[in-house]
Amino acid sequence: MYILYSHFRDRSAQWDVFRVTSEDNVSGSELACWNVVFIINRIVLCTLIFLIVLVTAVLSKLTLILMTSHIYHPMQRMSSLKTLYSKMSYTGSGSTEVMWIWSVLLVVSAPYFFTFLKCFWRLFFKTTKPLTLKLLGAMMIVDTLQSAGVCIFVLVILPSLDPISAVLLFSSIGLIPGIIKIAYPARVDKGNVEKMNLARVFNALTVLLHVGSLVLWGYYVFKSEHFDGASSTRKYVLTILTAISPVLISINWWENFVRNGNKDSTGLPSLKRSMRRRRTKVTVLTSLWKIIMTLIIMPSFIFGVGCENGNNCLLKYFYRPADAYSRLTETLSNATLTDDRNFGQDCVPYLPFIMAVLNIMSSVICFKAGKAACKIVAQRVSFSLPLALSTPVVLGFILAFLSSTANINADTCPLTNFVWNGDPTILFDVIGDFWPVLAAGILGYLSFLLITNHVWSPSKERLISTDKMFVQPLYCGIFLDQSLFLNRRRVEEEFKTHEDLDEADNAVPIPELKNEEGALPENYWSVLRKDDTPMLYLCATMWHETENEMTQILKSIFRMDEDQCARRHLQMFLGIKDPDYYEFEAHIFFDDAFQPHGEGDYLYLVNDYVKMLINVIDVAASAVHKTVMKIPPPTRIPTPYGGRLVWTLPGGNKIIAHLKDKTKIRHRKRWSQVMYMYYFLAHNLMNLNKSRNQKRVISQNTFILALDGDVDFQPKAVQLLVDRMKKNDKVGAACGRIHPIGSGPMVWYQKFEYAISHWLQKAAENVMGCVLCSPGCFSLFRGSALMDDNVMRRYTTPPTEPEHYVQYDQGEDRWLCTLLLQQGYKVEYVAASDALTYAPEGFYEFFNQRRRWSPSTMANIMDLLQDWRNVTRKNEDISKLYIMYQAFLMISSILTPGTIFLMILGAIHMAFDQISTLAAFIVNILPVLGMVILCFVAKTNIQLAYAAIVSTFYSLLMMVVIVGLLLEAVGAGLCSVTTIFLIFVAGVFVVSAMLHPQEFFCILHGFLYFLAIPSMSMLLMIYSLGNLHVVSWGTRETKLPTPTQTAAKPQQKQGKVQEWLGKMGIAGNDKGGTSDYAFSCGNLLRCVCCPQTPAQTEDMRFRAILDRLDDMESRMTTAGGHTLSPGGSITDEKHTMEDDHKPFSRSDDLFEGAGFRDNPAYQEERQEKVNELENPHWIRDVDLRGGAKEYLPQEEIEFWKEFIKSYLFPLDSDKDHEKKVQAALIELRNKVCLAFLLLNALFVTIVYVLTEVNQSSDGSLAVTLWCRPENAEGNIGRIEPISFAFTATFGVLLLLQFVCMLFHRLSTFLHIAASTEIQFKKEIRKKLTGEENADSDIGVEDGLKLVREMQAQDNSDTMSVMSGVTDISEEGDTVSPKRGKELWSKLHRRRKGQDKMNQTLSRNFLKNFEKLQRVMQEDDNASTTGRGSIEGEPDPNQEQPIDKVRRVFKSRFQRQSIATIAQLAQSTKRKEEIQRRASLMERVREVKGEKVKNRWQKAAWRGRMQNRQNQPQGNGAQPRRTLDLGSVARAAKRESDLVKLSQEEKELEHKQQNARSVSETIQEDDETQIKHVTPSIRRRNQMEWPPENDYAVPDMSDNVPLKNSDVLF
Secondary structure, eight states: OHHHHHHHHHSOOTTOOOOOOOOOSSOHHHHHHHHHHHHHHHHHHHHHHHHHHHHHHHHHHHHHHHHHHTSSOTTSSOOHHHHTTTTEEEOSOSSEEHHHHHHHHHHHHHHHHHHHHHHHHHHTTOOOOOOOHHHHHHHHHHHHHHHHHHHHIIIIIGGGSOHHHHHHHTTOOOHHHHHHHHHOOTTSOTTOHHHHHHHHHHHHHHHHHHHHHHHHHHHHHHHHHHHHTOOHHHHHHHHHHHHHHHHHHHGGGOGGGSOOOOTTOOHHHHHHHHHHHSHHHHHHHHHHHHHHIIIIIHHHHHHHHTBSSTTHHHHHHHTOOSSOOEEBOGGGTTOEEEOOOOOSTTOOTTHHHHHHHHHHHHHHHHHHHHHHHHHTTOHIIIIIHHHHHHHHHHHHHHHHHHHOSSOOEETTEEOOOEEESSOGGGGGGGHHHHHHHHHHHHHHHHHHHHHTGGGGSOOOOTTOOHHHHBSSSSOOSSOHHHHHHHHBOSOGGGGSOHHHHHTSOOOSOOOOOOOOTTOOOGGGSOSSOOTTSOEEEEEEEESSOOHHHHHHHHHHHHHHHHHHHHHHHHHHHSOOOOTTOOEEEEEEEETTOBOOOOTTOOOOOBOHHHHHHHHHHHHHHHHHHTSOOOOOOOEEEEETTEEEEEEEOTTSOEEEEEEEOTTTSOOSHHHHHHHHHIIIIIIITTTSSOOHHHHHHHHHTEEEEEEETTOEEOHHHHHHHHHHHHHOTTEEEEEEEEEEEOOSHHHHHHHHHHHHIIIIIIHHHHHHSOOSOOOTTEEEEEHHHHTSTTTHHHHTOOOOSHHHIIIIISSHHHHHHHHHHHTTOEEEEEEEEEEEEEOOOSHHHHHHHHHHHHHHHHHHHHHHHHTHHHHHHHOTTOOHHHHHHHHHHHHHHHHHHHHHHHHHHHHHHHHOTTSOHHHHHHHHHHHHHHHHHHHHHSOHHHHHHHHHHHHHHHHHHHHHHHHHHHHHHHHHTTSOHHHHHHHHHHHHHHHHHHHOGGGGGGGGGHHHHHHTHHIIIIIHHHHHHHTTTOOSOOSSOOOOOOOOOOOOOOOOOOOHHHHHHHHTTOSOOSSSOOOTTOEEETTTEEEOOSOOOOHHHHHHHHHHHHHHHHHHHHTTSOGGGEEEOTTSOEEEOSSOHHHHOOOGGGOGGGSTTOSOOOOGGGTGGGOOOOOTTTOOGGGGOGGGTTOOBOBOOHHHHHHHHHHIIIIIOOOOOOHHHHHHHHHHHHHHHHHHHHHHHHHHHHHHHHHHHHHHHHHHTTSTTSEEOTTOOTTOOTTTTEEOHHHHHHHHHHHHHHHHHHHHHHHHHHHHHHHHHHTOOOTTHHHHHHHHHTOTTOOOOOOHHHHHHHHHHHHSOOTTSOSOTTOSOOOBOSSSSOBOHHHHHHHHHHHHHHHHTGGGTTOOHHHHHHHHHHHHHHHHHHHHHHHHHTTTEETTEEOTTSOOHHHHHHHHHTTOSOHHHHHHHHHHHHOHHHHHHHHHHHHHHHHHHHHHHHHHHHHHHHHHHHHHHHHHHTOOSSTTSOOOOOOOHHHHHHHHHHHHHHSOOOHHHHHHHHHHHHTTOOGGGOOOOTTTOOOOOOTTSBOOSSOOOOOHHHHOOOOOTTTSOOOTTTOOO
16 A cells, blocks of 8 residues: 555646756757767868878888889890880989988888887786797798798899889789688688688689789799890799799788687697787797898898809998999899999989888878778778779879979989880880780789778777787888788787686686576676676765756766667667667765664664655656656665665666665765775676686676766767777776866866866876876776776775875775776776766865865875886886876975965066065065964864955956066067966967867966966965865765754843953853853852853753654654554545644643653664664655665675675774874874975075075076167066076976877877767768669668667657747737747646656657558568559659658658668668567567466466465354455566576577567566566565465366456456
8 A cells, every 4th residue: 555655646646747857068959069070070080091091102102113113223234124115214324222222121121120119118018928939930930931022022023123013013912811811711600601612712713813913923024034035044033033922922911811719729720829929029029030131131142142243242232342343143134233322413312211211101100090090980981992092093103203204303303213215105005015914913903902801891899909900010111001901900809809818817806606606697687788798887976965966967877878778779679780889787875875863773764865866866867858757766675784776767777876874884985986896896797607707808898987976978978988998908997078067266267277187187197108087076997907906905995094094085086096007007088078067166165175185186196106116017008207207296286385476476576666575575475374374273164264365365466467477578578488488378278278179168267267376376285285184075064954943042242351251261151162160150250160061052952852853753644644554554634733743842741740751762762673674664765755665685685794894884983093093184284284384485495595696686697688678677588597497397397298188189089080970971872882772771870860769758748848939029029829839738748648757768669669660561562562663663653761751650750760761661681680570579578478467367376276275164263365456466476486487488588689689678568567576686575475385286277267357368
């Protein structure tokens, strides 16, 4: 009855149709505007990268062709290969400059050198597997063959060919990968033998084409040399080398085309597996070897063997002897080697090296730009396409060079040395001899694209790491575009396998589950979730948040629920794989969630903040879903730490509010974090029924999103954080951009402060090393990182030393990041991920917040600096230079108050010349000394009031500073260090704001920031350190509820002396200073001898007891005149409480001995002990809305008991210990303040004295600038060394941060571009290809938009009655009746739709999914009957697909979604998939319906058998008990828990798993739905069936007839 009453009480009455809405902090139009900006950014970025890759690839190949064309001049030996059968001529002296050879070899060696540096750097920070001789020997052989082939190619073959043939030959280096690809078609399903065989046949044909290309090249070389009458040696050697060198070069990329091996693999797969584990050490050695091979061994072999003059060629190559005549043999074109370095008149002597540097730079830029294209998921457009076009474009440029009548020069240096001998059409004269080149080039180019066809089907992983992107670290120097194609990893999933994790480091303690007892149930793991699927735990900590703040966090959770539900439906029902799929749970950890009570007090309820959370959840849901929604009441679960409320969201996810009782578990934010870390990682993850390797993968993909109770964010922001986590496994935490919201000057100040700290400081930290603090309001932590040694376990350490209270509890988020950094993990800043949080709006609250933050920041940085050896050794992202940078920032922070003091001193002296420097010094130091003294002797409120007053005067003084700076700038112009520095600072801020367009207007608050510099940089620092001993938070703190006091009588005004005597306890006043040891003799004498308790104190205590009793009585009465009886039934009271009941405090007859009474003051002591894990008092609170009551499993109860006992048991209140801690904190405060004040005093004294000496000596210590005007006075045009040193130091730091910000903005733009989907690219592709009616599929973004509309409720009932368009009549200002009609239509729909508020997103989706299936069926029927086409002509009367969709869905969806549905209907593959899933879903529904029916029938039969068994045997027995519907329902529920799934249902669920469809989301109607309680949450208030032996009878379920009332379905 209680639950039934709560159900009716929660249902809104039909007259209750008016709503309160919640507006978003960021409007939908603003989000849409920025989405358009992001799309434009992606288009521009993709276009820019496309041009960069194309231009640099063309430039790299052109410079290489130009350099090789200068080797082996054909004047000394006429070669048809070089001159294209004499149709081409070369300019120059005829000899070969050795510098051209060296420049080509430098181009070849440059990537080897870069690879060596990269891998050598890794050896210092990462541990790798030890080398094996087998692996090292194999790789040395492979790299030797590859280096030999490259050197032969650039030193023998390319110089012997004309430029056109040379360009076409580059594509013939894919033979070995093509052959390996026949054996390992890795991109084809292994289970499909037919497809594998078909792929092998196709790959074999491709290899044949490639072999044909090499044969044609050999034929062309042999024929040309035979035409020239070359010797047989040159003819055969050059022919063989032309065919062999491309084959040797292609060996280098064997690894990318071999399948991934495992422990049992042999041959190439085993070698690949070993290479992947030991790549760093192997690459260091092989890179050195290839450099030696390229620069020494191969040139010595080629020029030593092919030299006519003994060793002269080698001498000319290495030493540049002036008299050594060096001529190569005929095999190398009889070329003469010279080293004159004369490349033309007035040309630089190092032209070949300049071209080599240009080639290397263009290759590096092309490689970096190609990486960026792959990272932003634009591989086809900005990587594959420009690289594929580079060869045809280079051919076009060479033909243009040949067609030019003049040489191409750079200043006075000629770049080209080849021209046509006539008109370019003479090429057709030699087509009969040149056709093998054209055929070989075309065959080689096409077969190479077919071998590397995997580059056209990339993965959808954003921000993919370089190791996953490429097999080898860098590119090949002479085969830039071909090497990038061959090096792009074919199968990215092979990079990490479960076998690799088996031998990973055992830093994370994940045990093997030997016994399945205590393991979580199988249904805890969803069907769509894989081991590497991101699992997010959204953990928000709450305490005393306001209603508006709670609404913001709940709206963010509802957005996540809607987004995750859409991604789930997309995969389950439409069969489209979503690469960004994730799962999440939302948890709210409520500190001090119950009313104040003692340990033995069991009669308490949840506090008002929890009730506020329950009330605003419907408001948040309605605001997100744009329609009125009612979330079902929460499930109430008692726990060892207090309680738990569980809401099921419309998308099927859950919000779990953990209500913490501070008498049972420690409260405050850090202990809440410890609580959920151990619960998710130590209990849930460890108890998964998975293997050790699976748990390791799961822990790496388990993320905890730490939130504050007032944060507002979008699902996109979380996705960006997850992207950064996926990119690098060593990232332990990632934070986003925090935007403060609120109103008032303090919020305006914080907007600018947050902006510059994120723009400059966090960006610099992220680029140079690691971010030191990931704010707890919006940060993502990796589960495996938290589970590592010295992180989560050490985070549970309670403070024992005074500095621990500052470091551990005052800034817990920074301390957690410090632990991660010390353990070797990286903390990153993701600027594209935005979150909004409420900032302090008052001066006092802001100072108290920073009073916690500033000392905690300094303590953690000092901890990091003191442990710098360990940090730099463990953390590869933190170097010694970064430690020095942080140390310098630390020193600057300490001396900032002194610097600001001197600035103010200079401003006073500048504005008021008549005031001496000493007087200005005294005037400035007095308020500072006053603040210091108050911090030691006065209360906090007095300190803050003083700081507020002084801050006001300082802001006025800063106006004077502005005037003085402007005067100095006008007088000195740019001949002033101060002016230049201010222009530089302003320029940095303005440019930074322009690079952050979303936050540009934050710069408008910079003026307020400038005015507040003295207050925030000097007074705030003094206040923070002066109150170092105060360890309370100071924000959101509210006092315990106190009894209502009676109105105080007006006090008579007293004199100053009398008031002072009263405070001392001497005068006869009634306020303050009342002594317990004083009594009065009139009003003149007081004697301090006997204790006296004032009546006012006694009245307050008694009043508190009475109010406590009233509260206890009020708990026994429900609102609205309904009284809850002890048995749980509801009694309807027909008379009001005022008529029949008086509170205890108003019962006058119970006082002063009037009648018998039971003293209620001792009622608490006589309370019976209650098992609060079974039936606590708070769970019966009507404000909890009467949801279901469930219980934890015994295993979880034991976990919480042991965990609380070990780490979270409430600390005992020990007065002596608290006094010792307070004394230690005060001593720490005194030490820190003494050091701080002495350092600043010393700094100020030194600078002040030197300034005075400089002024008294007429600038003897200053440096005069050349720009100083002759009539200038004072320090205009002079530089004071000390002032300039500090100005330059801060300027260098700011410049460094600005440069780092530029790099960080580039990576942010890439991140934004990677996560932005261009919707119309498919339409563009269709237009270009002409495939308008192709059987194309929809993308993920299109599918998600469609699913979101399909699962959304009909939002025609918008949240604002003013949303309509306002029409103003021409006659006057009266409003058109349109708005009134919309209002009444809206109210009517709300009244009509009261019973539909509990609709879930799954139900809405299924309704529309049935409509979608209907569209598919109608389309099939139309195509089957042949309706609409006669002799291939379309029927004009046939209904178009768009019109059909609009008719079925009644034009509810937007145009884009309707077009997506029409596209689905035209896709045969997708249509068959949808219909197959729909039929499977229908079959599952039928099976579940039959099972529910059978359960109810069996329950009814068992109930009848039990009733028959209890039938009386005699006349005097009790009458026979009847069987009611409630008993049948409870029995059916019990049976639904005990009966196992049938075999047919298991088979269907298995099919659904294969089809990525989950039957759990199919929800039956309200009449047929039976709630299935998982073993993780068990009911214990249900009726237990007796043992089976008490009612066991022969099974007659098929023979016993059932009444109609027994069959409920």
